[in-house]
Amino acid sequence: MTRLAGCTDGMGAPRRLGKITRAAAIVDSLKDGITNPQAPPDDPDAGVRKIPAYHNGRVETVVLRLERADDGRQRWSYALRVACVPESTVGWDVHHELFAELKIAKDLCSRTSGGDSYDELDMDWTIPEIPTSVESIDITRTFLDIGNPIYQDFVVLREAYEESPLDSRYVALSHCWGTARVITTTKANIGDHKHGIKFESLPQTFKDAVQIVQKFGLRYLWIDSLCIVQDDPNDWKREAARMADVYRNAYFVLGATRGKSDAQGFLRPRLKAPGSAVLGDFTFSPLPPLPRRWTTGVDMMRDEPLSDRAWCLQERYLVRRMLMYGSTQAAWERAELRASEDGESIYEEGDQLSRILQTANTGISVFGDILPTPWNKDLLPRRRETAVRYADWYRMIEQYTTRNITKEKDRLPALLGVANALGAITGDDYVAGIWLGGSLEGLTWCAANRDGLDRPQARTGPSWSWVSVKGPVQFPIYSWYDYSEGWEFGSVRFEPLAKYIEHSLADSTLHLVAPIVAVTGHLPRPTIQPADTERWLPEPQFSPATDTVFSFRHQSEEYWVEGAFGIKQRHGPEYSLFGIFLVRVPFHLGEERFDRRLGLVLKMTGNAYERVCFVDSYILKPDITDDGHRFSNLSTDIHVFRSLKVAELSDTEPSNTEDTLRLDRVQVILK
Structure with missing residues (x-):
């Protein structure tokens, strides 16, 4: 997708998209033999105004109805497509049609003012500025099916099985602690916390989490810094080992995705989508190029602060349901569906942990061998498949190593929940971040870019493991x-x-x-x-x-x-x-x-x-x-x-x- 300079200036679509698509077209033409590899085009990064082939091209516009999953909202997603077609697409210069797509949404104010002449389109509404607005909460409630709120002035720390509630559903919080000291449970104050923590003494992220849980009619909230005794090594080790159960069994996990620290909170007024423009009752927001849209597999929260924290990666992978509050909108994920507040939604084939389990247990490796496993007893030879053994695990490691972690010694514990879940199913041995059933694949790691890697100050693992280094790694065997x-x-x-x-x-x-x-x-x-x-x-x-x-x-x-x-x-x-x-x-x-x-x-x-x-x-x-x-x-x-x-x-x-x-x-x- 690309914006054409001078074609839709009023829409505010980012100009850089043209460069991305043009460069991608050149790469494809090189692979297909259309372009001479010894003399590729010299203008992949030029603005459209500087490429003569587009000067006399024609401009085409059309309104598209985008495909989406049936998520219960009974709405359609629309986009305005603006394209510039060159005079000719023949030759070595690879001047393809360039276009931009802009998401169209109706102004939420027109929903209450009446007289909406476009109501028959069943179009998406603009995102409410306040995350806790009735409209925003109602959308989320559709997916989580929860009831009336319960308000309390205190948060009370409960030991498991102290009481047998009629409704034992709980929400687990995924959040960035930040560098400032936050309230934690210690051996010294655990008794006080069992009697009650005053709501006003909580940091803003915890207050926001309590507010969301109460609005959804649930009673219990699990927060790691409060539910794990932070200065008790035995309690910390025990709780870290059962982290998979905590997040896996939560009714849903609440992601404070936009908060850089617990002091910031995550229910602040939302930011407008970059490049958005209002025309009458409609808002036009530029969509990223198709390969970079979350509906094609890109993480919709990849640029949020929570996505930079190493501990939170496994929290994202372990969940059955997750509600995330980002800078511009809320989003939610479950095994069958992923959706965003602006109306986009796609079907899923299982949650992220299930997908990792499937490739960890497939029995088919990059080497073409076929091994019997509890999930795959088919011993017939077959054509190679993309979903080869441990491919998703090591792709997860590639994501994990791009994230920051406060204590280097936590690099393996921060993945222990996912590792325990995989080991329980596969029966494979897990050693220093590598599965022995995919040991050769796991040994073939290297730096993901030319910036290189660093060694942690203290030893964090053997030299043969990716755990021994700091920085993004990749596993080229899967790329090949x-x-x-x-x-x-x-x-x-x-x-x-x-x-x-x-x-x-x-x-x-x-x-x-x-x-x-x-x-x-x-x-x-x-x-x-x-x-x-x-x-x-x-x-x-x-x-x-x-x-x-x-x-x-x-x-x-x-x-x-x-x-x-x-x-x-x-x-x-x-x-x-x-x-x-x-x-x-x-x-x-x-x-x-x-x-x-x-x-x-x-x-x-x-x-x-x-x-x-x-x-x-x-x-x-x-x-x-x-x-x-x-x-x-x-x-x-x-x-x-x-x-x-x-x-x-x-x-x-x-x-x-x-x-x-x-x-x-x-x-x-x-x-």
């Missing part, structure tokens, strides 16, 4: 798997090169059998892709996370692989480095076969190895330059590698599955 889904069946496969043997919880070691080589050198990775179109490979050819090339020798030949140290504090030359390969991805394009490897670079400390680098690479050899120098001579003017075909790695013609770079496998202890 998803990327190859569109390829011809049988043209690519994932082969494990290493095998899990055992682990020790006492010293956090992981024992593998894997091929290992001595690293003979490393240099910054070239930034230029191979220019020879005969050796052109589909993206990603150079992994975006890699920044270094490592050399090793095998049978008197020198080879190179790409990798990334990842950690900002790099290890000096005093360390001897070794490389192990975990996964091999052989594939063929036409008559040619290529070989890609995922692995680790290690340093030896004592009788074990520590991880210092990640490998994601084809097997590489340097091209010869005009002056005859090769990269193996460390010549600084060599910038291009070529990817070796499988046939170049062996004197004999290989089969489709044979590993032609035969390396001895030995036992490797990681710590």
Whole structure:
């Protein structure tokens, strides 16, 4: 979706959308072979006014009725589509139709003033400014089905089973504590809290939560800082272990999503949606590009403060129902449905925990093996599926590592609720954030961007685990798997090169059998892709996370692989480095076969190895330059590698599955 400069200036749609769509169109055309990869268009970020192809184009407008789930509100969602069509869409320049969609809503004031001539459209209303307005509460009540309010002047801390209420439903609060000290339950004041906490002494977020619970006719509220004795390690450990039950069994979880701290609260007047404009009785609000809409899978609360807190991720994943108050509107989720206050809604196939459980228990891995599990007893061979083992768990970890956490030692406890829920179903062993049933997949993590990773001040986990670092991580093995889904069946496969043997919880070691080589050198990775179109490979050819090339020798030949140290504090030359390969991805394009490897670079400390680098690479050899120098001579003017075909790695013609770079496998202890 994109806004056209000069076409709909009064609507306020963001101009940046045009750039996003144009750049995406160019990428698609490169993959489809429409655009010359050696001479792509040079204007992907230009404003529409600066692209001549659109100067004499025509403008088209139409009102759309958007698809939505049947959520009981008996309303329709409408959008105004404004498009600019170029004179011609033919040629290398990839000038597609550019358009914007703006959500249309009727002014809420016209609901009470009468005389609405558009009532037959059953159109969505604008969002009330006050979150606790009758209109807002009524919409939410439709989904949660709760009754009359009960008002009290005190909040009383109750022990479980002190009494047997007729209605034992409770609401659990998900919130940001903030940096300021808030009221908590301690060993010193637990007696006072059991007699009652005066409502006026609560921080604003707690007051807001009490107000919502009372308006919905419920009586019980669970807040971690009040219901867990914060200075009692035994109580904290016990409650952290049962966190899955607390959030899973709540009638619903209330998300104070917009509150940066408990002092702020979350029921303040709502902000207007960015770029909104009022025309008569209607409000027009620009919709984001389709791939970035929450109705296509993007988290609708991704930019809210609560989505930046690590502890709150599992609270979001464990719930059966959740009501969230964001900066511009409320939203709710349950197993069958997700909906927002502005009228959008989509169907769901189970809640988030159920979806993680399904992929954790599928029995089908990226390697194509099929294992019997309690949920999947089908042992028949099948085509590869996207929902492979632990894919959703490790995607959750990618989200988790983007979030902040106050105490680094809490990085594993903050996921313990979800881990316990998965372990209870799968029976798999969970070690330092990695499932042994997906150990190779879990070991293939790396920095998610070029900013690199940091080490926490205190050790938080073994070097082989993502828990040992600070910063966003990714698991490229799943990206490669998803990327190859569109390829011809049988043209690519994932082969494990290493095998899990055992682990020790006492010293956090992981024992593998894997091929290992001595690293003979490393240099910054070239930034230029191979220019020879005969050796052109589909993206990603150079992994975006890699920044270094490592050399090793095998049978008197020198080879190179790409990798990334990842950690900002790099290890000096005093360390001897070794490389192990975990996964091999052989594939063929036409008559040619290529070989890609995922692995680790290690340093030896004592009788074990520590991880210092990640490998994601084809097997590489340097091209010869005009002056005859090769990269193996460390010549600084060599910038291009070529990817070796499988046939170049062996004197004999290989089969489709044979590993032609035969390396001895030995036992490797990681710590």
